[in-house]
Amino acid sequence: MNPVLAVVAPLSVGFLVPLVHIFKKRHTGMSVIISAGICSVVSAVVALSGWDGVAVTMGGWTPELGISLMVDRLSGAFLLLAATGFPISLACSMESFGYSPWRFYVLFFLSWGAVNGIILTGDLFNMFVFFEIFSVAAYLMVSYPPRSWQAVEASFKYLIFGTVGAMFLLLGIAYSFMATGQLNLGILSQMMASVPPVTLSVIGGCLVVGLFVKSGTAPTHFWLPDAHSSAQTSVSALLSGVLVKVSVYALIRLSFLLFFPVMREVFSVILFLGTLSVILGHLMAFQQEDIKRLLAYSTVAQIGTILIGVGCASSFGVSAAVYHCFNHMTAKMGLFLVAGALAEDRASRDISHMSGLWAHRPLFVAAFALFAVSLAGIPPFSGFMSKWLLLLASTKEGHIVPALAIVAGTVVSSAYYLKVLRAFFSPSETPVPHRRPRPVSGRLVALLSVLCVLLAAAPFIPGASSVLFSVGDSAVDGASYRDVVLGK
Amino acid sequence: MRAQVFHRWIGAALCLSLGWWMWRGLIVSADPSLFGPAAYYVANTASDTGASNIVAAILFDYRGFDTFGEATVIYTTVCGVAMLFAKRRLRRSSWGLSPIVKRGMGMMVPFILVYASSIVIMGHITPGGGFQGGAVFATVTVLFCVIYGSKFEASRISPKVKEVIESSGALLFAAVGLWGLAEGAGFLANLDAGFSSGPIGSLFSGGAIPLLNIAVGMKVGAGLSTLFYSMIKILEDPAEGPPPEV
Amino acid sequence: MIHVSYGCAIAIFCIGLYTLITKRNLFKTVIGLSIMEGGVLLFMVASGFIPEAGPPLLPMVGGSVNPLPHTFPLTAIVIGASDVALALAYIIKIHRHYGTVDVDKIRGLRG
Numbered sequence: 014m015n016p017v018l019a020v021v022a023p024l025s026v027g028f029l030v031p032l033v034h035i036f037k038k039r040h041t042g043m044s045v046i047i048s049a050g051i052c053s054v055v056s057a058v059v060a061l062s063g064w065d066g067v068a069v070t071m072g073g074w075t076p077e078l079g080i081s082l083m084v085d086r087l088s089g090a091f092l093l094l095a096a097t098g099f100p101i102s103l104a105c106s107m108e109s110f111g112y113s114p115w116r117f118y119v120l121f122f123l124s125w126g127a128v129n130g131i132i133l134t135g136d137l138f139n140m141f142v143f144f145e146i147f148s149v150a151a152y153l154m155v156s157y158p159p160r161s162w163q164a165v166e167a168s169f170k171y172l173i174f175g176t177v178g179a180m181f182l183l184l185g186i187a188y189s190f191m192a193t194g195q196l197n198l199g200i201l202s203q204m205m206a207s208v209p210p211v212t213l214s215v216i217g218g219c220l221v222v223g224l225f226v227k228s229g230t231a232p233t234h235f236w237l238p239d240a241h242s243s244a245q246t247s248v249s250a251l252l253s254g255v256l257v258k259v260s261v262y263a264l265i266r267l268s269f270l271l272f273f274p275v276m277r278e279v280f281s282v283i284l285f286l287g288t289l290s291v292i293l294g295h296l297m298a299f300q301q302e303d304i305k306r307l308l309a310y311s312t313v314a315q316i317g318t319i320l321i322g323v324g325c326a327s328s329f330g331v332s333a334a335v336y337h338c339f340n341h342m343t344a345k346m347g348l349f350l351v352a353g354a355l356a357e358d359r360a361s362r363d364i365s366h367m368s369g370l371w372a373h374r375p376l377f378v379a380a381f382a383l384f385a386v387s388l389a390g391i392p393p394f395s396g397f398m399s400k401w402l403l404l405l406a407s408t409k410e411g412h413i414v415p416a417l418a419i420v421a422g423t424v425v426s427s428a429y430y431l432k433v434l435r436a437f438f439s440p441s442e443t444p445v446p447h448r449r450p451r452p453v454s455g456r457l458v459a460l461l462s463v464l465c466v467l468l469a470a471a472p473f474i475p476g477a478s479s480v481l482f483s484v485g486d487s488a489v490d491g492a493s494y495r496d497v498v499l500g501k
Numbered sequence: 502m503r504a505q506v507f508h509r510w511i512g513a514a515l516c517l518s519l520g521w522w523m524w525r526g527l528i529v530s531a532d533p534s535l536f537g538p539a540a541y542y543v544a545n546t547a548s549d550t551g552a553s554n555i556v557a558a559i560l561f562d563y564r565g566f567d568t569f570g571e572a573t574v575i576y577t578t579v580c581g582v583a584m585l586f587a588k589r590r591l592r593r594s595s596w597g598l599s600p601i602v603k604r605g606m607g608m609m610v611p612f613i614l615v616y617a618s619s620i621v622i623m624g625h626i627t628p629g630g631g632f633q634g635g636a637v638f639a640t641v642t643v644l645f646c647v648i649y650g651s652k653f654e655a656s657r658i659s660p661k662v663k664e665v666i667e668s669s670g671a672l673l674f675a676a677v678g679l680w681g682l683a684e685g686a687g688f689l690a691n692l693d694a695g696f697s698s699g700p701i702g703s704l705f706s707g708g709a710i711p712l713l714n715i716a717v718g719m720k721v722g723a724g725l726s727t728l729f730y731s732m733i734k735i736l737e738d739p740a741e742g743p744p745p746e747v
Numbered sequence: 748m749i750h751v752s753y754g755c756a757i758a759i760f761c762i763g764l765y766t767l768i769t770k771r772n773l774f775k776t777v778i779g780l781s782i783m784e785g786g787v788l789l790f791m792v793a794s795g796f797i798p799e800a801g802p803p804l805l806p807m808v809g810g811s812v813n814p815l816p817h818t819f820p821l822t823a824i825v826i827g828a829s830d831v832a833l834a835l836a837y838i839i840k841i842h843r844h845y846g847t848v849d850v851d852k853i854r855g856l857r858g
Contacts, residue, residue: 017688022677024573028671031664032581051668071566077538080566116584123577130570136820142570145826146577148835156837165585166853169837173776176830177767180783183823184523184760187787190816191794192528194537206527215526292836425680512768516761523757531748533797539813543803553805555814560821571822578829582836628804632825701805728832732839 016082016133018061019092023052023166026364027119027148028152032113039091042112048102052122052297056129058355059084060092066487066497068135076197076498081135083498086480086487088132091262092334095132097464098147098255099125101457105247105350106410108453117157122210124150128259132475135498137186137196137293140263144227146181148175151256152310155244165242167236176234178226185219188212189271199498202270202491210276217272224267228260230320231290238297241309242362246353249305254346256261265323269488277326284324284407288415290317303362304352307429314422315341318380318403321415325406332485333402334379340395340468347461351381355437364433369441378437380458385430390423395469402472538563551698552625552707561631565689570714571676572631572720576671579731581723585729597650606648613641621718625707631714635721642726651733652732659735660730663723670719677709677716752793760786773841773848784827790822806820 026048034041063084070079078464103121110117123146130143152175156168190196192212192406193204205213222233237257241249264283272279294314301307319341322334323437354377355370371378387394400419420477471477487493535543542555542563552558560568597603617637624630645654681690689709692698696708705711763786766779795816801807803814838848845853 015682015688017678017682019598021678021688025672025675026809027573028576028668028675031668032672035665069687071564071688072681072690073563073565078541078563079687082566111811114584116580116587118586119580120577123573123580127573138822139567139570140563142567142574144824145830146570146573149574149577149581149829152833153577153584156585159585159587159840162840165837165840165844169841171782172830172837173767176780176834177764177783179826179830180760180780180787183784183787184790187791187794187819188523188526190791190819194539196538212526212528215523218522250832289517289699300770353829365843475640490855509769512765515768518767519764520761523760524754527750527753529753535764535797535811535813539795539815542814543807547805555803555805556809556817556821559814559818564818566812569816570819571825574826574829578833581833583828585836585840628802732836735839735843 014055014062016059016060016063016084017069017071018191019052019056020082020126020130020133022048022055023122023129024343026052027122027126030115030119031120041115041118042107044084045103045112045115045118046107048122049100053100056092056096059133060096062091064089066493068498068500072365076500077195077200080139081197081199082133082487083135083494085135085494086484087331087335088266089486090160090491091132091258091338092129094258094339094342095125095128095255098251098346099128100443100460101346101461102251102254104453104457105250106245108451109245109247114157117154120150120153120157121141124154124256128255129458131259132262133197137198137201137267138190139196141179141182141186144175144263145179147256148172148179148227149257151175151252154248155240157245157248157251158174161243164243164245167239171236171240174226175232178223178233178448180223181219181226181297182223185223187215188217188219189216192216197498198266198270202495205271205275206482208275208460214278217303218275219263220267220271221279221282222301224260225286228264228316229258230286230287230315230316231293234290234294237313238306238309241312242303243307246349246357249309250346251351252351253349254342257312257316258319258342261323261334261338263322265334266487268323268333270491270494273326273489273491280324280326282324283320284412285417287317287324288418290314290320291415291418291422292317295422299425299429301414301429302364303432304356304364304367305349305362307364307433308348308352311426312341313431314426315345315388318400318422321412321419322403324415325410325412327406327410328489329408329409329482329483330403330485331488333399333406333480335484335488336468336471336481337396337399337403340387340393340399340465343464343468344384344396344463346379347384348388348463350454350458350461351377355381356453357449364436367433367436368438368439369443375457376455378434380462381437382434383462383465385434387469389426389430390419391427393469394473395465398469455457521605532652533656547701550707550710551701551721552710553702554625554627556628557625557630557710557714558707561625561713562689562691562708565678565691565713569678569689569719572671572674572717575724579667579727582728583731586734597653600650604646608621610641610644613644617718617722621714622711623704624714625710626702626704631717632721634714635718635723636725638718639725639729643729646729646733654726655730660727663727666719667723667727670716670723673716673719674713676713680744681709748798749793749796752796755792756786756793758786758789759789762786770779771850773838773850773853776850777838780834781827781831784823788823788827790817791816791823839840 127147298310621634681694686693763783795813
């Protein structure tokens with residue numbers, strides 16, 4: 014299937030929802046659900062049909078003149094991640110908001126289209142444009158509902174950081190255009206060798222700084238805990254589960270295509286900041302009293318873990334990082350859904366107020382325990398598998414400190430998840446005030462737990478593990494990317 | 502106070518070193534000629550697209566997908582700002598200026614509208630295009646607000662109409678793109694998808710580019726006007742009553 | 748000569764970043780963002796300059812400057828304007844809640 018459909022379908026739904034709302038108000042909810050299903054199927058089909066590499070260029074031009082869209086295994090994997098995460102978040106939003114906030118659903122679909130665009134595009138400037146759609150939609154989704162002033166303030170902070178990141182990204186693009194006169198990633202990856210090293214360092218610095226800010230890596234992570242904890246439950250799940258991964262995808266794609274053969278220092282920077290995020294994120298999460306802030310800081314740490322895999326600059330490291338992306342998505346979405354439901358029942362996000370919830374919602378608390386154990390990295394759950402692969406990857410390349418940071422992070426995260434679980438299991442005299450039934454959330458959590466368990470088994474299935482490792486190969490191999498995009 | 506000064510010095514040092522680093526990274530090519538895709542665009546725009554404004558041809562044909570994304574950014578912002586300031590009735594925040602100004606504005610409006618439309622539909626011949634023309638369209642509504650008072654425009658053009666215009670502009674853009682896909686020439690294909698081009702430099706040239714300009718003009722004009730009204734909605738009532746009618 | 752344009756662009760970018768880092772007023776922060784954006788746009792336009800060439804309009808007299816860097820700022824201006832509009836909308840909301848635009852007095856999310 015033509016990859017452009019995966020971008021245009023969600024965007025068109027975003028344009029159609031206002032018209033449906035104005036002319037056929039009754040059908041808004043149904044049409045949103047149906048179109049989410051269609052978009053999800055379209056993205057999955059694009060990902061699978063392009064598994065071995067498909068590229069198209071807009072308007073029938075050659076890749077040098079037009080804008081190419083390209084699917085390979087790496088983008089296919091992230092496309093599947095988005096196609097799983099967005100419907101889950103949509104179902105949860107539908108349950109908690111109902112059908113009335115149609116503008117929210119417009120933003121939701123626009124961000125979906127933009128995410129697919131970032132993942133598919135093979136053009137540097139086009140990537141920036143989609144980054145901006147995605148960021149603007151994300152700022153606005155954080156501030157929904159606008160009554161909550163914390164959310165407004167958090168999204169203002171997110172906006173300032175995100176725009177500074179975008180400006181650095183744009184400056185990097187301007188420098189690379191000045192040096193080469195090209196924008197297609199395939200052609201750029203060939204021409205990077207002829208760029209003088211000083212200019213190359215500016216290009217690399219600007220692009221990487223921009224993507225670090227957008228993905229919330231350690232020295233520029235200040236927006237992330239606020240934005241992820243102030244947003245509504247379904248939006249937090251989406252932000253942590255899917256949207257942060259998109260910046261990681263862009264980082265993987267750009268660093269390997271542009272800088273892998275010519276400037277290895279970029280990977281040392283990624284490795285260093287990844288290690289810093291792991292340490293800082295886990296330590297900050299340990300101090301939090303607010304359950305959603307705790308989860309948000311844990312996201313910072315997990316992004317660092319993923320970046321350690323990227324910074325290893327090897328195919329094995331990238332495969333492990335992608336695998337960890339999937340594990341983190343299932344577990345963190347599940348954690349946010351459970352934490353949101355429980356915090357709403359208690360009408361407080363303070364961990365010390367969370368006692369007695371085991372008696373109240375045993376299944377939710379059990380699921381929380383599963384996700385927490387998985388994310389902390391206790392064998393034999395999925396987080397352990399990916400962290401083990403990351404450890405192997407980083408020690409194989411001779412990076413001992415990042416490996417130690419991952420191990421220490423496991424200990425610290427077990428400690429803070431145990432703190433939360435102890436609160437859940439401890440008895441409490443005060444009854445839980447709210448008892449709103451949550452059939453959809455319950456099913457989503459069940460689905461995510463099943464996914465979490467299945468992902469743990471993935472490395473032991475021969476076919477699945479070879480698929481996993483081929484993802485890393487396709488990320489590292491710039492020559493095959495060029496062959497697909499430039500049509501050789 | 503001391504910490505603030507320190508903070509400033511750190512900031513200045515950071516910015517200066519950043520600037521020095523970027524300055525060293527500059528490349529100025531000794532050969533002042535076009536290379537790469539730019540040379541192709543300059544040489545072949547006329548035969549490829551039929552437009553005489555090369556920038557418009559790149560924006561709407563060669564790299565039309567960027568423009569699609571760019572228009573979507575505005576759409577997203579407008580939708581979001583309308584969401585931020587939702588559920589507030591438009592209160593009257595001003596009563597407008599004197600009758601002389603009102604009458605004078607009334608005479609100018611048709612000319613502004615003609616000017617805006619000409620910018621939109623001649624975007625492929627002269628500098629201009631959908632964004633610029635749409636912005637001029639939006640200034641009309643802003644002028645209405647300043648000169649006739651804040652309630653005038655909302656009572657004439659309901660927000661729903663603007664939303665319909667905006668969304669249909671966006672859908673028109675997507676539809677032109679999908680038409681090219683259906684013709685087998687790729688998304689946002691222009692002449693290859695069967696859009697005909699007249700003689701170069703005439704109004705009916707450029708294939709789908711005027712159509713896309715109109716789509717973007719609808720989107721931007723309605724969008725910016727919605728943006729303005731969403732923000733002006735929250736202004737307070739003026740204390741005094743209406744000025745005496747003359 | 749082109750060095751002057753590039754130098755100005757870099758200087759404007761850095762001035763914007765400095766504004767953003769040091770100023771404590773939300774409006775000035777947004778102004779800093781706009782200045783940064785202006786620097787990047789100037790840089791892009793400068794990278795397409797060719798001495799003694801005309802604008803990229805047909806019919807062409809003599810050579811033409813690089814048309815590609817003219818399209819990026821057109822796209823980026825619109826994107827920057829959207830960002831600024833959104834930032835101002837947020838400032839309006841924040842000002843309605845706190846009654847101030849001073850960062851030091853807005854401490855809702857600190858700590």
